Amino acid sequence: MNVEIINIGDELLIGQVVNTNAAWMAEQLSLSGFSVIQVSVIKDERAHILNALAEAEKRAPIVLVSGGIGPTLDDITKQTLCEYFNTSLVFSEDAYHDVEAIFARRGYKVTELNRQQAELPESCTEIPNKLGTARGMWFEKERHGEGKTIFVSMPGVPFEMKAMMTDSVIPALKETFSTPFIYHKTILTQGVGESFLAAQIEEWEKALPPSIKLAYLPQPGIVRLRLTGTAPNEQLIRNEVDAEVARLYQLIPEYIFGEDEDTLELVVGEILRKKGATLAAAESCTGGYIAHLITSIPGSSDYFKGSIVAYSNEAKINLLNITEESILNYGAVSKQVVEQMAASARIKFYSHFAIATSGIAGPTGGTETKPVGTVWIAIATPDEVLSQRFLFGDSRERNIRRAALQALAMLRKEIAR
Amino acid sequence: MNVEIINIGDELLIGQVVNTNAAWMAEQLSLSGFSVIQVSVIKDERAHILNALAEAEKRAPIVLVSGGIGPTLDDITKQTLCEYFNTSLVFSEDAYHDVEAIFARRGYKVTELNRQQAELPESCTEIPNKLGTARGMWFEKERHGEGKTIFVSMPGVPFEMKAMMTDSVIPALKETFSTPFIYHKTILTQGVGESFLAAQIEEWEKALPPSIKLAYLPQPGIVRLRLTGTAPNEQLIRNEVDAEVARLYQLIPEYIFGEDEDTLELVVGEILRKKGATLAAAESCTGGYIAHLITSIPGSSDYFKGSIVAYSNEAKINLLNITEESILNYGAVSKQVVEQMAASARIKFYSHFAIATSGIAGPTGGTETKPVGTVWIAIATPDEVLSQRFLFGDSRERNIRRAALQALAMLRKEIAR
Numbered sequence: 001m002n003v004e005i006i007n008i009g010d011e012l013l014i015g016q017v018v019n020t021n022a023a024w025m026a027e028q029l030s031l032s033g034f035s036v037i038q039v040s041v042i043k044d045e046r047a048h049i050l051n052a053l054a055e056a057e058k059r060a061p062i063v064l065v066s067g068g069i070g071p072t073l074d075d076i077t078k079q080t081l082c083e084y085f086n087t088s089l090v091f092s093e094d095a096y097h098d099v100e101a102i103f104a105r106r107g108y109k110v111t112e113l114n115r116q117q118a119e120l121p122e123s124c125t126e127i128p129n130k131l132g133t134a135r136g137m138w139f140e141k142e143r144h145g146e147g148k149t150i151f152v153s154m155p156g157v158p159f160e161m162k163a164m165m166t167d168s169v170i171p172a173l174k175e176t177f178s179t180p181f182i183y184h185k186t187i188l189t190q191g192v193g194e195s196f197l198a199a200q201i202e203e204w205e206k207a208l209p210p211s212i213k214l215a216y217l218p219q220p221g222i223v224r225l226r227l228t229g230t231a232p233n234e235q236l237i238r239n240e241v242d243a244e245v246a247r248l249y250q251l252i253p254e255y256i257f258g259e260d261e262d263t264l265e266l267v268v269g270e271i272l273r274k275k276g277a278t279l280a281a282a283e284s285c286t287g288g289y290i291a292h293l294i295t296s297i298p299g300s301s302d303y304f305k306g307s308i309v310a311y312s313n314e315a316k317i318n319l320l321n322i323t324e325e326s327i328l329n330y331g332a333v334s335k336q337v338v339e340q341m342a343a344s345a346r347i348k349f350y351s352h353f354a355i356a357t358s359g360i361a362g363p364t365g366g367t368e369t370k371p372v373g374t375v376w377i378a379i380a381t382p383d384e385v386l387s388q389r390f391l392f393g394d395s396r397e398r399n400i401r402r403a404a405l406q407a408l409a410m411l412r413k414e415i416a417r
Numbered sequence: 418m419n420v421e422i423i424n425i426g427d428e429l430l431i432g433q434v435v436n437t438n439a440a441w442m443a444e445q446l447s448l449s450g451f452s453v454i455q456v457s458v459i460k461d462e463r464a465h466i467l468n469a470l471a472e473a474e475k476r477a478p479i480v481l482v483s484g485g486i487g488p489t490l491d492d493i494t495k496q497t498l499c500e501y502f503n504t505s506l507v508f509s510e511d512a513y514h515d516v517e518a519i520f521a522r523r524g525y526k527v528t529e530l531n532r533q534q535a536e537l538p539e540s541c542t543e544i545p546n547k548l549g550t551a552r553g554m555w556f557e558k559e560r561h562g563e564g565k566t567i568f569v570s571m572p573g574v575p576f577e578m579k580a581m582m583t584d585s586v587i588p589a590l591k592e593t594f595s596t597p598f599i600y601h602k603t604i605l606t607q608g609v610g611e612s613f614l615a616a617q618i619e620e621w622e623k624a625l626p627p628s629i630k631l632a633y634l635p636q637p638g639i640v641r642l643r644l645t646g647t648a649p650n651e652q653l654i655r656n657e658v659d660a661e662v663a664r665l666y667q668l669i670p671e672y673i674f675g676e677d678e679d680t681l682e683l684v685v686g687e688i689l690r691k692k693g694a695t696l697a698a699a700e701s702c703t704g705g706y707i708a709h710l711i712t713s714i715p716g717s718s719d720y721f722k723g724s725i726v727a728y729s730n731e732a733k734i735n736l737l738n739i740t741e742e743s744i745l746n747y748g749a750v751s752k753q754v755v756e757q758m759a760a761s762a763r764i765k766f767y768s769h770f771a772i773a774t775s776g777i778a779g780p781t782g783g784t785e786t787k788p789v790g791t792v793w794i795a796i797a798t799p800d801e802v803l804s805q806r807f808l809f810g811d812s813r814e815r816n817i818r819r820a821a822l823q824a825l826a827m828l829r830k831e832i833a834r
Contacts, residue, residue: 011634013453014601015444016643019436022458027432036430037465041439041456048454055472070611070633106610107808114612131812133612157635159812215433281726287712288705291726295704298780298813300728306736307726309698309708315723315766319736349732363715396715 001177003029004056005039008049008068008077009156012041021066021158025165032170033179033230034062044068049080053151057141061149062173067156069134078121078137081153085139087123092135095120099133127152127168132160136168150176181234185241186217186226187248188262189255190409194218197225201251204244212241220398221405257412264408265293271415272303272353279411280349281307282320282341284332285359285375289404305349310341320344333358333370335378339385342378353415354380355407359390361399375403379414386414418594420446421473422456425466425485425494426573429458438483438575442582449587450596451479461485466497470568474558478566479590484573486551495538495554498570502556504540509552512537516550544569544585549577553585567593598651602658603634603643604665605679606672607826611635614642614672621661621668628654629661637815638822639681674829681825682710688832689720689770696828697766698724699737699758701749702776702792706821722766727758737761750775750787752795756802759795770832771797772824776807778816792820796831803831 005025011017019041026036037060042052049068056063068077082088096110096118103110117133120126127136132155139151152169154161189197194216198205205214211231217224227244231237249256258267272279281290291307294300308319313332316322321344322337330336341356359375366372372394378387390406392399422442428434436458443453454477459469466485473480485494499505513527513535520527534550537543544553549572556568569586571578606614611633615622622631628648634641644661648654666673675684689696698707708724711717725736730749733739738761739754747753758773776792783789789811795804807823809816 010630010632011643012440013443013456014447014645015440015442015453016603016634018440019456023429023432023435025432026430030431036432037460038469039430039436039456039458043454051476052455059468070635106810108613111612111616113615159637159815217433283705283708287717288700288708288724288726289712291700291705291728292709292817295706295726295728295778296814296817300704304728306728306732307705307724308736309705309712309724309726311708311712311718311721311723312766318767319723319725319765348736349729350735361712397713400709400713 001034001062001179002037002060003034003062003064004060005036006052006056006063006065007039007041007156008044008065009041010044012067013043021156021161024158024162025064025066028165028170029064031182031184031228032174033182034173034177044076046076046080046083049077050084053084057143057149057151061143061147062177063149063151064169065151065153066161069153069155070157077153078119081124081137081139081151082121085121085123085141085151087121089119090122092118092120092126095126095135098128098135102133124153127154127164129155129160129164130167131163132157134160136164138169138172180230180232181237183229183231183234183237183241184226184260185245186224186260187245187256188258188260189223189225189252190221190257190264190405192223192252192255194223197223197252197255201225201248204247204251208244209240211237212244221402257409263293264405264412265297268408268412268415269294269297269300269303271412273299275415277352277415278303278305278349280305280345280351280354282345282354282356283307283309284311284316284341284357285361286357286400286404286407287311287361289400290355290357290407293404293408305351308345308348316341320348331370333360333374333376335376335387335389338376338378339380339387342380342387343385346380352382353411355411356380357403357407359399359403361403362394362396373399375399375406377403377407377410379407379410381414386410418451418479418596419454419477420451420479420481421477422453423469423473423480423482424456424458424573425461425482426458427460429484430460438573438578441575441579442481442483445582445587446481447599447601449591450599451590451594452599461493463493463497463500466494467501470501474560474566474568478560478564479594480566480568481586482568482570483578486570486572494570495536498541498554498556498568499538502538502540502558502568504538506536507539509535509537509543512543512552515545515552519550541570544571544581546572546577546581547584548580549574551577553581555586555589597647597649598654600646600651600654600658601643602646602662603641603677604662604673605675606640606642606669607638607674607681607822609640609669609672611640614640614669618642618665618668621664625661626657629658638819674826680710681822681829682714685825685829685832686711686714686717686720688829690716692832694769694832695720695722695766697722697762697768697771699762699771699773700724700726701728701733701758701774702778703774703817703821703824704728704778706817707772707774707824710821710825722768725762725765733758737765748787750777750791750793752793752804752806755793755795756797756804759797759804760802763797769799770828772828773797774820774824776816776820778813778820779811780813790816792816792823794820794824794827796824796827798831803827
């Protein structure tokens, strides 16, 4: 079932914003058995929008539009949709009620500009937006003797569009069109690069049945392996995919940390919660990023006590009881210091476990023996303190991310025992 | 001068790859005075390519195509270009020489597949590719009495395409077309929603000269205002845009924190560095995210001492000297506690300034008097401790981000004095 995506927004056409909306929409549609055949990014202009709608309608029975329906003056998409579908704006009590509620929660009154967001094309079916003031619009248009074309207009704000797609648009499309059964399973690995992983699972990959496709989805520090099975029969393909996943677990157990929407911070949190154990951290090169990852999980205050981000040697000495001697003898980026940091964090926060990091994130600060990307990670458990040295790359952002993920992966192995 | 971009590649249409090529091309073109009016991402299929070329030709005198000309079997772009331009492939000695040289550098012999890369459409002008084996192709086609349309086909590999655009395509386009001068200026605001901002600057916006366009680019916690001026004369339009920016600064000084590529963490860091001042933090609800933002800036160790992420009351008491009494009497999310946290962080880290946050990020933990989204932020300066209460929204992720940005914005005002 073919889909066209139209993204409206001048910011995409001057390159100030990368079109991540299109990639996300295409992925979600593809995971639901729909096939995106064209993405068109166009200007927020009447003639341009009319032309894009007409062109897309020629090629696909589903046309998804995002962008151009915010509260500001430069948005003319809604008027143009009315023109295309030969309808006019009417005031929607329901939509106004939502706008009012959102403003009330924020402690504000509705402005005239925002009041206009409750004006919607008469012929559309409104789609609720629980995260913003612009509702989505679902239009249906007859094709010459070939059924109908569905048009959906959504906000361009990524989190509003995503919630609307997930909660309303994709379920409604699946109800309207019959799609083959597709079953996805994503296996998450950490601590191994894409090409090394590929070499290790080559035989397994070659032996996959034709109904199952494998995709490598690399991110900094993580490689996701997505298996996609397609079949008319749900149970059959579930069994086939699950059997291949079981083989994969036997093949590379040391790299797998979770499945599908799991993250390392979520998996670690679940194990800690289940064991009734608590965690603390002492961060130097990760600069608070480990604490941020852990506390991004709702309810993490149940097991996370906190972190001391000791970004200066002074802070390491005063707040983590690192001795000046250790720093002078071994340097702040050393096995000795990182192990002391982990042990101190565990004591200071009265936690069962603690993580510590010390490294050179870059781009400057590297030396011949400790180049940029050098990171020491330590884990303190009730019984011992373990540490390991890593050499990541040149990019500061990626070094911080990879060090944090590696620390969580090391912790996971210790707490899972 | 209008340009259309066509990106060919199935990987873009299943969402496996984000289309960063289009953003980069659009930005470079826009900076050179060209105006991208549409980006189309299409499948690597004959009929689809022919249709996209014909549609683009109707709208713009310049059509830039990337992707679809690699060495693999599934690339049919080159044959389709021949069909569209009514020409045929011929063997190019020059191109073959380049392919041979590249393979020799890598220590390989030319394969049959790669030999085909030296076959190019007879009517095109070849564009050298110093980084890969696929040459670019420049076609010209007469328009009915309106001059000619330029088509350029380039590889989809980002670094090959970028080098070709910079070294050959943009200079050749500038030689072929005379372009107006375009000047962009983006003003960054924080602490005000898009619609409130729009209401506050409505008069100013309406009075903008027709040569200047305004775009609202909202992100969580931040709204960017982009002014784009177009004119034949560079100095004239720079002056016009700068004058409007100056008016904007007078209109909403309390919301503006920077321009163009600035971020709050960068701006704050620059002020601290200039003043020789240092910073620390004590974070509860932001959970290390403030420290992470600050330490994402290279060289931040020069002014950032660290943060105590006190995620439990116990940690607030033990590590930040908050009294049990304060927590019992006022609660951890209170003016009293957050001010004590900021004051303590300043002392513990021996810093000039300190930020503290305490709030309810959600989704649980809210009460009637302190609903989810309630955040207290304090700033300790050498002279005093200031604090303010905020009520953000329901989303944990956004509450953490907005609280951190708000804290940095409050700090900026104090250190900029």
